[in-house]
Amino acid sequence: MTQDTQINRHQLGRLIGASKCDHFYELHYATGEIARLYILADGTFRLFIDPDKKFDENHSGLVNLSKFNNHFFEKSSPRATSESFIIQSGSFQLIFEQKTATMSIFDESLHRTRFSQLSPIELGSNQTIESLKQNKNEFYFGGGIQNGSFSHKGKRIYIKRDGITGAGGVLSQIPFFWSNAGFGEFRNTNQAGEYDFGKINENAALIKHEDRIFDNFYLIGNSPSDLIYKYYLLTGLPLMPPKYALDLGHMGNFLTTLWKPSEAKERNATMFEDGNYYARTKDPNESSGKASLNGEEEYQFSARGAIDRYQKFHFPLGWLVPNYGISDLEEEALTNFNDYANTHGVEVGIWVKNNLSSLPKSISFIATATDNIAQLQKDTDSLKVNLNRKRPFIISNSGSVGSQAYSALAFGTAGGNWDNIGTQVASLLGAGLSGETLVGGSVDGTTGGGNAQIAIRDFEWKAFTPLLFNINDQSKFSKTPFAYNSKMSNINHAYFALRQQLKPYLYTLIYGTQKGHPFVQPLFMDFPHEQVNYTEQVGHEFMLGSSILVAPITNGREDSNGNSRKDNLYLPGHRTMWIDLFTGEKYIGGRVYNKLSYPIWHLPVFVRGGAIFDLGKRNFVLYPQAKSSISFYDDNGYTDFTHNHTETRVTSDLNSSKLTITIDPVKGDYSGMETNSTTNLNIMCDAYPDRVTVKINDQLINLQEYGTSDAFAHAKEGFFYNTNYSWMPEFDQYREAKQTALQIKLGSRDVTDTKFEIIIQNFNYGSQTLVHSITDSVLRSPKGISLDPAKITAHSLSVSWTKMTDQVQFEINGILYDGIDGDKFTFHELEPNKRYVMRMRYVAGNKVSGWSEPFGAITKHAAIDYAIRNVQTTCNYAENPAHPIKYLTDLKLASEWKTKDQFDENKPLTLTFAFEDVEKLSRMAFIPRNIDRQGTPVEVGIEISTDGQNFKPYGEHINWKADAKNKVIGLRDVSAKAIRMTVYKSSGPLVAGKEVLFFRAKDKD
Incomplete structure (x- = not known):
């Protein structure tokens, strides 16, 4: 046994006794602790150590144990050896070592250990730590929304919500993680935690919580979905929302928002129905109009006016929150507004900050800032009374254990920022892997914005996420999909229409969440055998179910034509064909594509070979490859779905x-279901097939072929080979080449009693795409490859070579990189301080040369690695509680510090930064807030202290511009224990900043 007397923490001592009780095993340790081991289900175990020996099984209130019985415990059997105590539960052996006091779980069906503790559990007065063995190829996921990260190997994450919506922030506190080794852990606690997955020791995962009770559930599963589903069994299945939740939503403030006259040239100006431009203002003296629900003030600024405006621009809303951020509501006005909204097909919800004594009867759903389970349950019950058996719907901006059963998670961040797109993609991936599957980010954020290109790109990819909505009136810029010119609005409308077409597919994905399948999935869910899919390298792309891969544009890099440049796009599965959704261009999987070019209308979206879509009313689109199948689920959208839904299974087999x-x-039924329906198939193909045979309930039917699209359009049954096919007409204006499809119409039949079988001979789709390259001995292997040391950065490497062919390929750390031409290329988006081993070969058509000799380099450390940590900061001005002073040195560029009170030049602001030790510095950097230019220091003075008490001026006053550029002060050869910065002038009424970084001097070799 080891003991740390300084922090009053010790390890469990030797296991000295064990026994089987009425519904748990009891384990006794030499250090006096007693542990209880519960077997709740097959592969679900609970280890409970209470130092006070009270063993309140419901102490946290997080788990509903009533759904579990004693069956699996009773069937388990114990045995003891000279070295361990072993509990047999099904195919699992729970092994408790006597001397080392460690636990492991062995899976007999796989003949391997699923997980094992590296050392005994450590217990303290207010802390517990579990140390787990970490394998080389083991990856970890979960922990809630860890902004900008979904894969945690080699990292430290914090299980403590901080409200920071950008990179590095934690939006939800979920003490649940799992490993691709096939186990997960859910710590049954409300206390904060810190999980280290190899940052300190690459062979260990350290799981720490600020709780003296160790209460942990161990989950064993054969897939990520198994593990997530078992977490749901403990904490609640995810909310099944009403269908309108998939429609376009708007949250706005139609109660207190003020508008002032403006001009078209102003970026934040909006044109209203009277033909004039207006901008938001907080100054009543300059306002000329005020928002309202029903036009009580001025109709064009009202919530009714907003509904009309969305319809005018062909973006009909599905749901609307008219009081976002404002608690007070006049119920009669709300009822009148709700009546108007309902006649236009819009469901109305209200934003709730505090508990309501009663819920207005006219509303359909709630938007809230709480994730408190008791309050969410109360709100759910109130909604059920209002809705008369219709499904309740709650949207929350935060999440916690179990909140997924009652609410969807919708958050906003700063708009107008490229970095936030990539951050949110990874955040949504992490959310789904943590059991928070119904989640979305507001289009173009809540604050900031004003960049049309970023707003468009944000709308495009978010059209493929569970929730599509905007949060308006929190920024000076409008966030609606028609906020910019008609060209941009038309692009948004095309993606909006596409989402509506995919709604049956999206709704089917929501059904899948009930079984543990995330809505937004990482690539490894469908391609588990490729290690790259578990890493952050592919954290900026995602699978929408198993059929669609989305790779959002995450930066402003452009090619010579002004189109977005896309590098480092990975398409998984070397035997998988991927089809560009919009152009039909085909790609082979298992490689990284580079130098791809996408105009503003074109989002990189790829359909997986074998995909099947239902565009609604049994209008199927198929992309045949090998054998694939899908079950589409449907219901009436608002009543009980468990017992009132249908399942339609479609299978495609290309042999x-x-x-x-x-x-x-069709299996099942629901109220309002139409049993008789036509069936249409649109089968993507490359050439005219030989023969089409159709069987209905195993009986052959004659099907006529039509030669023109007009004749086929008027036919009740038949087929047509269409060389000008498009199932997304809104995109036809942007593309020239149409695709080829075999279209089949089948007349109306009772689909609950009819089986359709279609057989097509001499069918070809993508056969040439899957032909792999042939090595040609005539092509010499490349030599004379040069890697420029001067261009090695933390995130990029530049390579040049002698040009022999137009195209070349690289292999980097075992992954093939394609789409590279010319005689030089810079690889971007690399990881800092990582070794990259490369080979190169020439490409000529489908022929390739042999590989070059291996070469490579190590990328540089990221600048942040040299930043001093744990800097203590004080200020003579009070902090804004939502933006505390600690945010200024937390090394998270997404957080922001603000003063509470207005800045007075007669009272200079002083910031004192104290280091733990005397530091030899190189420079300091002040990172201004980039939402606007308000609050940036524009005149400062710097003082240095070597003892933390006495300060001496460092140079003269420094003048900064009020722009978004970082403000750097050179501190070469300066040693300091503390630094004081005095702000004499600010660009706004407050003083604010994102971060102050202090960099150590680099050691010279």
Whole structure:
């Protein structure tokens, strides 16, 4: 046993006794602790150590144990050896070592250990630590929304919500993580935690919580979905929302927002129905209009006016929150507004900050700032009374254990920022892997904005996420999808229309969440055998179910034509064909594509070979490859879905050149279901097939072929080979080449009692795409490759070579990189301080040379690695409680410090930064807030202290511009224990900043 007397923490001592009780095993340790081991289900175990020996099984209130019985515990059997105490539960052995006091779980069905503790559990007066063995190829996920990160190997994450919406922030406190080794842990506590997955020791994962009770659930599963589903069994299945939740939403403040006259040239100006431009203002003296619900003030600024405006621009709303950020509501006005909204197909919700004594009867859902389970349950019950058996819907801007059962998670961040797109993609991936699957980020954020290109790119990819909505009136810029010119609005409308077409597919994905499948998925869910899919390298792309891959544009890099430049796009599966959704261009998987070019209308979206979509009313689109199948689920959108839904299974089997498509009879029913329906198939293909055979309930039917699209359009049944096919007409204005499809119409039949089988001979789709390259001995292997040391950065490497062919390929750390031409290339988006081993070969058509000799380099450390940590900061001005002074030195560029009171030049502001030790510095950097230019220091003075008490001026006063550029002060050869910065002038009424960084001097070799 080891003991740390300084922090009053000790390890469990030797295991000295064990016994089977009525519904748990009891374990006794030499240090006096007693542990209880519960077996709740197959592969679900609970280890409970209470130093006070009270063992309140419901102490946290997080887990509903009533759904578990004693069955699996009773079937378990114990045995003891000279070295351990072993509990057999099904195919699992729970092994408790006597001398080392460690636990492991061995899976007999796989003949391997699922997880094992590295050392005994450590217990303290207010802390517990579990140390786990970490394998080389083991990756970790979960922990809630860790902004900008979904894969945590080699990192430290914090299980403590901080409200920071950008990179490095934590939006939800979920003490649940899991490993691709096939186990997960859920710590049954409300206290903060810190999980170190190899940052300190690459062979260990350290799981720490600020709780003296160790209460942990161990989950064993054969897939990520198994593990997430078992977490749901403990904390609640995710909310099944009403169908309108998938529609476009708007949250705004139509109670207190003021408008002033403006001009078209102003970036934040909005044109209203009277033909004039207006901008938001907080000054009543300059306002000329005020928002309202029903036009009580001025109709064009009202919530009713907003509904009309969305319809005018062909973006009909599905739901609206008219009082975002404002608690007070006049119920009669709300009822009148709700009546108007309902006649336009819009569901109305209210934003709730504090508990309501009663819920207005006219509302359909709630938007809230709470994730308190008791309050969410109360709100859910109130909604059920209002809605008369219709499904309740709650949107929250934060999450916690179990909140997924009652609410969707919708948050906003700063708009107009490229970095936030990539951050949010990874955040949504992490949310789904933590059990928070119904989640979304507001389009173009809540604050900031004003960059049309970023706003458009943000809308495009978010059209493929669970929730599509904007939060308006919190910024000076409008966030609606028609806020910019008609060209931009048309692009947004095309993606909005596409989302509406995909709604049956999206709704089916929501059904899948009930079984543990995230809505937004990482690549490894469908391609688990490729290690790259578990890493942050692919953290900026995601799978929407199993059929669609989305790779958002995450930066402003452009090619010579002004189109977005996309590098480092990975398409998984070397035997998988990927089809560009909009152009039909085909790509082979298993490689990284570079130098791709995307105009502003074109989001990189790829359909997986074998995909099947239902565009609604049994209008199917198929992209045949090998054998694939999908079950589409449907219901009436608002009542009980568990017992009132349908399942339609469609299978596609392309074997050699024979394609067989099967549509099984529809299972189940629901109120309002139409049993008789036509069936349409649109089958993507490359060439005219030989023969089309259709069987209905195993009976052959004659199907006529039509030669023109007009004749086929008027036919009740038949087929047509369409060389000008498009199932996304809104995008036709942007693209020239149409795609080719075989279209089949089948007349109206009772789909609950009809099986369809379609057989197509001599069918070809993408066969040439899957042909792999041939090594040509005539092509010499590359030599004379040069890697420029001067251009090695933390995130990029530049390579040049002798040009022999137009195209070349690279292999980097075992992954093939394609789409590279010319005689030089810079690889971007690399990881800092990582070794990259490369080979290169020439490409000529489908022929390639042999590989070059390996070469490579190590990227540089990121600048942040040299920044001093744990800087203590004080200020003579009070802090804004939502933006505390600690945010100024937390090394998170997404956080922001603000003063509470207005800045007075007669009272200079002083910031004192104290280091733990005397530091030899190189420079300091002040990072201004980039939402606006308000609050940036524009005249400062610097003082140095070597003892933390006495300060001496460092140079003269420094003048800064009030812009978004970092403000750097050279401190070469300066040693300091503390630094004081005095602000004499500010660009606004307050003083604010994102970060102050102090960099150590680099050691010279």
